Amino acid sequence: TYLNQFHKEATERKMRKIAASQ
Amino acid sequence: MAKAGGYWIPMMDIFDLGVPGPSGNENDTYVAEKLIFKVNNLLNSGSIVALLKKILMHNLLFPDTAYSFYGFAGFDGRTVQPVITQPRIADAHPATQVMIDTYMAALGFEKTTQEGRFSNGTYEVWDLVPRNVLVDEDGDIFVVDAEIKHI
Known part of the structure; x- marks a missing residue:
């Protein structure tokens, strides 16, 4: 559950970055 | 019970978790290949139950830096x-x-009169200050540590 659309998009983008950095 | 479940880490084995990183008010950190282990002294939370509740709220608000429970360390x-x-x-x-401040506003939180403290009517989040929040080269914000309570 996301707080708003920004929360959803930012979270998904950051999780992709974390996965890539690993 | 932690021993029986395989969740017990004797303090003498704590350095097996990883390379020691910086220590904060509540956490000693150990760096592993993909994870940071945080050994929590409960100084801020006060109890294990309160810490686990805070982690659940952290994971709702800041899922990109979600915490997982690993086990218990200590002296038998x-x-x-x-x-x-x-x-x-x-x-x-x-x-x-x-x-x-800008990031929290984008999430729908309002600043309170205290620096680093925010509320959205459901959750109050505080201690959001530079030592607890990272930003990358694209401007994406990562909340690493926060105090949170349900209002």
Whole structure:
């Protein structure tokens, strides 16, 4: 559950970055 | 019970978790290949249950830096400290207070009169200051540590 659309998009983008950095 | 479940880490084995990182008010950190282990002294939370509740709220609000429960460390029959993990956030540096304020506003939180403290009517989040929040080269904000309560 996301707080708003920004929360959803930012979270998904950051999780992709974390996965890539690993 | 932690021993029987395989969740007990004797304090003498704590350095097996990883390379020691910086220590904060509540956490000693150990760096592993993909994770940060945090051995938590409960100084801020006060109890294991309160810490686990805070982690649940952190994971709702800041899922990109979600915590997982790993186990308990301590001295047998004396002290118990929960051990939690968090993904490593690479290529980032401490965010400025303005960046933090802007990010929280985008999530729908309002600043309170105290710096680093925010509320959205459901949750109150505080201690969001540069030592607890990172920003990467794209401007993405990562909240690594926060105090949170349900209002």
